[in-house]
Amino acid sequence: MTTVNRQVRLAKRPVGRPDDSTWEITSEPIPEPSDGEFTVKVDYVSLDPAMRGWLDDVKSYVPPVAIGEVMRTHAVGRVVASKNAKFPEGQLVSGQFGVQEYALSDGRGALAVDESLAPAPTWLGALGFPGMTAYFGLTDVGRLEKGDTVLISGAAGAVGSIAGQIAKLKGATVIGVAGGPEKCAWLTEDLGFDAAIDYKSESVGKALRAAAPDGIDIYFDNVGGEILDAALARLRKNARVALCGAISGYNATDPQPGPSRYLSLLVNRASMTGFIVFDYLDRFPEGMEAMSEWIRAGEIVTREQVETGGVEAFGRTLNLLFDGANTGKLVLTIS
Template sequence: MPTINQQVRLAERPAPGLADPSIWSLTHEPVAQPAEGEVLVEVLYCSLDPAMRTWLNAGRSYIPPVGIGEVMRAAGVGRVAASKAAGFAKGDIVEGVFGIQKFVAIAADQVQRIEADGTPPEVHLGALGTPGLTAYFGLLDVGKAKQGDTVVISAAAGAVGTVAGQIAKAIGCRVIGIAGGHEKCRILVDELGFDGAVDYRAEDFGAALRAACPQGIDVFFDNVGGAVLNAVLRNLAQGARIVVCGAVSQYNATSVGPGPTNYMNLLIARASMIGFVIFDYQDRYPEGRKQLAEWIADGKIKPRTHLVKGLENFPTALNQLFAGDNVGKFVLQVAEVP
């Protein structure tokens, strides 16, 4: 087993906009040995999420910012390399918040074993991980989606959006995805079963959205905000529910843009708009994972993963999240996996 650990640490706060690679430092130190009650985990995969950009900023948020000099926070999947904790053995595949590094010694109560059921380990960072759970609780608990609803999802080709759309189809909704470019829109319809898809980059985006939702929008699962949210506000059905999951259009903004100009349509449509954070549902994660696993086994959810290899490629990969090149869950592969 290697004796030197590699870690990506935050060296300084980024300026507004995409995070410059110079804010990171790649450090080396001896691999820590587990204390009693801990396991040493070799990290195999790390989750890459748009929200990571917001964790780099000082100030109030739903989660404390990453501290200067700290290992970059990230969920991960790994293999137990050594154990001093009951219930865990060398070779077990586990998940937890491991950070962008090759090894981590961590308390056993902070990790969860992944049972060998034939599901690729990286899917536990996507459809069976936080993105899948976000889609599940956001759509069903917050958005109260039900059979027959017209559900529209922004960033529909992303980690959360692909799962949210397939959940909506699984419960009998009519699903329209919003994505960037013809190929992503094609994948949503032809491969993931969406009823339609609208390219937000098209000049006639507003008209195309209205045409795709002639009876209005019952549930809008928003990952983007900005102009896309404004267009949706013009097309709400009576009693519509808007789920504010994220606002990826704002994460790298260099200035504060205007708020939605069509918000009075919330009043006209007797609609609601509510934000949520997935961590509020931690006590119900087993419920969500059980149902998501059943839908995956039944073929109703088809997980998609976009892999980037190499710890040293994290700074570039983080910015690639905002280029819109991936479909499904973006994952950094840290170690070779047999």
């Protein structure tokens, strides 16, 4: 049995797109638990667009990852040594374990994983932070109502694909924006979206006018940039814009311009609200219960793109997000 724990640490802060020099792989002894702790052998780690923002030394909703620190992420693994009765050896768990082969936890923020409900990678997607982001972004920030017309950018990603399905379950008309014909076909044929717009091959503004001639009630924004402007031009009275992310500008080295059509918010008495899923931690049981019921009933389709290669593959796998090369939830196998 190995006694070495390999870890991905932040070597330097990237300027623009992260590259190989951003990361350092180090080796440490596998941590041994003290009273109240347990050691997890990490099986899968989550890769999310928000991770790029954690690398910059700027004020944000969480402190930046420090130089030399193990890269933070949500992960799923199995307990291999325990001095915590709530998490015995053999238990599959999820938590903020970082990008490493073994992690030590005191149980705070950890969750026992029910493999009978869904496989381990799904607990990093629909049953993890992406699923909760979609749920609370729509129900709380977007104030979703039956009959709404909902537009979702980044619709083939981890959050967007779940948000669109929730909106359909709640009786909305759903339009997704994604890149490429394969992703758009997945949205309409497998997930039940009413329409999909391929931003790579058509004008989003023109296509949106055709798909939503009477405008939109909710825009769930994962992308920012030109697509946000196109959405603002189609807002209906009292529309809601839920700002979840802006992946189009995450690797930009210059300040990104703001939306040019922001006065549409005034004219339509609309609102645009940013939100962070961590603000809803106390309500996660509500979201998890709803998501679990939908998955059991087969009403939510989950898709995980599971990449292999262990800690050495972390850097290149993370960049798949910024290339638009993932469909559904992007996950990396560690062991």
